[in-house]
Amino acid sequence: MPILFSPCPLPHDSQGQSPSNRRWLKILALCSAACLSTLASGAVKTTSGKVSGIEEQGIIAYKGIPYAAPPVGKLRWKAPQPPRKWKGVRKADSYGATCPQTPAPWEQGPLKYAHMSEDCLFLNVYTPQTPSDKPLPVMVWIHGGGFSWGSSEDAYQHGSGLVPQGVILVTFNYRLGPLGSFDYPGLNSRDKLRGNYQLMDQQAALKWVQRNIAAFGGNEENVTLFGDSAGGWSVMGHLSSPKAKGLFHKAIVQSGTFNTMPSRQLATSKPGLPSLQDIGRHVAEQLGLEGDDIAEQLRQVPAQKLIEVGLSPFGQMSYGPVADGKLLPEDPLKAWPVRIENPVPIIMGLTSLEGVLMSLLTNAELKALLAPYDERELTELYGKQPFREIARLVWEDRMSYEPTRRYLRAAAAQAPAIYSYHFDYVAQSMAGALPGAPHGTDVPYVFRTLDIAAKEDPMPGYSVADKDRQVSDIVSAYWVEFAKSGNPNKKGLPTxxxxxxxxxxxxxIGDTFQQKPAFLARRLDFYSTFADKSEKGSQLH
Incomplete structure (x- = not known):
């Protein structure tokens, strides 16, 4: 139901009788004015125009608000520009278009998004039904999806579970795939920033929050940036970006500390690390473009045709942020031990089955992953296990857990506070079927949207138990308390x-909540030592 509707009662005198015609008309006029005032006060004024929201699942939702101009035509592969202004009150009652994408490799069936468009830079604001007497903390969510998939309209990211705990939630779309991460020689050579359009979009959304969130009852001086997977990696990017200074005040990184894009650069390729421009050349070749004006031809290629040039999120060629020397000066893994650009309070963690997506790789690819290691050393670390299980554990430790420990140690030395978690909880109905918590399964626990997620993505045998909801309540409370104070602890929660x-x-975080000192230290020490030896060896050549 639109929140602006506020019916006026019909006037009656003290005996319940209708007044005289003259008195009726006068009272009716006053009542109409009051109704119009209620309508006007229900609209929220942003820098681009007024918006009205809807009551939904016990909160107010403002959906599909443009935070930047449509990145189409000449604005394709350009830094986001201010949104167009509008007159009157814009109905913010439905999500904006999802950014163009192909079906994700881990999903079955056709795309679940009905409306996709290159004009997709929209955000959503979720607020309590009853205004607070003081500005509320703001949580800004960046969705995951390998920088190629996902949308802010996914139901498990709805604010109905977080907002009633005393925060305002903002979610948004950002450009994906080759539309969000791209460069080609001569394409934008005069631009100050280029290539990392996904990060530019995200910072544009954060700037919109700084300019507008106070009108929704939010505190622009208490913004927590959080995200999962590619969204978590994006948070790492903004923690490392001088351009993001002052745009947020706390950060939560969920499964975003993978070492999967090491030192990739805008224009300079390294052995095994093609530059973004080389990836652009590959895309142009796949599209069959020829001639001296390929850069301009690329701007004319339909978005759907562009995104169909698929790149593996695990391969040497993949879409995602690169070290451009400006927006992202350097690979965060190298930069953090020396300097964290934006050292704010941080929560950082992983799930216990991050390597679940390794099932998408071939045996040949997994053998290449294991090639640098002595089989006896791996057996000593993990025991005798099936080949693919060993490969998963190696990938998790080398590409996830060990880099995360490096980030944690750097943050412990520089950030005001850092909290580490390991999410190992498996839904009660799936406890016998899964050896751990797969990548991304912590998200609905954070949002308290387990029932919504179960309905949106049903799995055979899966159902939500009371124990699942209890764990979700605790995890979500940690996140919200951290957003409020920079400390996840409060009375009633495990320390x-x-x-x-x-x-x-x-x-x-599992069936119980346990404190683990020196988590996985022996295994991670092995990869840390191996990485040090490899780096020293590369410096000799």
Whole structure:
């Protein structure tokens, strides 16, 4: 129901009788004015125009608000520009178009998004039904999806579980695939920033929050940026970006500390690390473009045709942020031990089955992953296990857990506070079928949308149990309390100690909540030592 509707009662005198015609008309006029005033006050004024929201699942939702101009035509592969202004009140009652994408490799069946368009830079604001007497903390979510998939309209990201706990939630779309991560020689050579359009979009959304969220009852001086997977990696990017300074005040990185885009650059390729321009050349070749004006031809290629040039999110060629020297000066993994550009309070963690997507790789690809290691050393670390299980564990430790420990140690030395978690909870109905919590399964626990997620993505045998909801309530409360104060601890929750250089405690979230000092230290020390040897060896050549 639109929140602006506020019916006026019919006037009656003290005996319940209708007044005289003259008195009726006068009272009716006053009532009409009052109704119009209620309508006007229900609209929220943004820098681009007024918007009205809808009551939905116990909160107010403002959907599909443009935060930038449509990135089409001459604005394709350009930094986001201010949105166009509008007159009157814009109905923000439905999601904006999802950014163009192909079906994700882990999903079955056709795309679930009915409306896709290159004009997709929209955001959503979720607020409490009853205004607070003071500005509320703001949580800004960046969705995941390998920088090629996903949308802010996914139902499990709805604000109905977070907002009633006393926050305002903002979610948004950003350009994906080759539309969000792209460069080609001569394409935008005069632009100050180029290539990382997904990060530029995200910072444009954060700037919109700074300019507008106070009108929705939010505190622009208390913004928590959080995201999962590619969204988590994006948070790492903004923590490392001088252009993001002052745009957020706390950060939560969920499964975003993978070492899968090491030192990739805009124009300079390295062995095994093609530059973004080389990827652009590959895309142009796949499209069959020829001549001296390929850069301009690329702007004319339909979006759907562009995104169909698929790149593996695990391969050497993949869409995603690169070190451009400006927006992202350097690979965060190299930069953090020396300097964290935006050292704010941070929560950082992983799930216990991050390598679940390794099932998409071939045996040949997995053998290449294991090639640098001695089989006896791996057996000593993990015991005798099936080949693909060993490969998964190696990938998780080398590409996820060990880099995460490096980030945690850097943050412990520089950030005001850092909290580490390991999400190992498996839904009660799936406990016998899964050896751990797959990548991304912590998200609906954070949002308290387990029932919505179960309905949106049903799985055989899966149902939501009371225990699942109890764990979700605790996890979500941690996130919200952190957004409010920079500390996830509060009365009634299991204690979550800070991660320090002396304790290195990780909170394991499972059937119980346990503090784990020196988490996986033996395994991670092996990969840390191996990485050091490899780096020294490369410097000798």
């Amino acid at each position: 979550w100690p800070r991660y320090t250089d002396k304790t290195e405690i990780t909170l394991e």
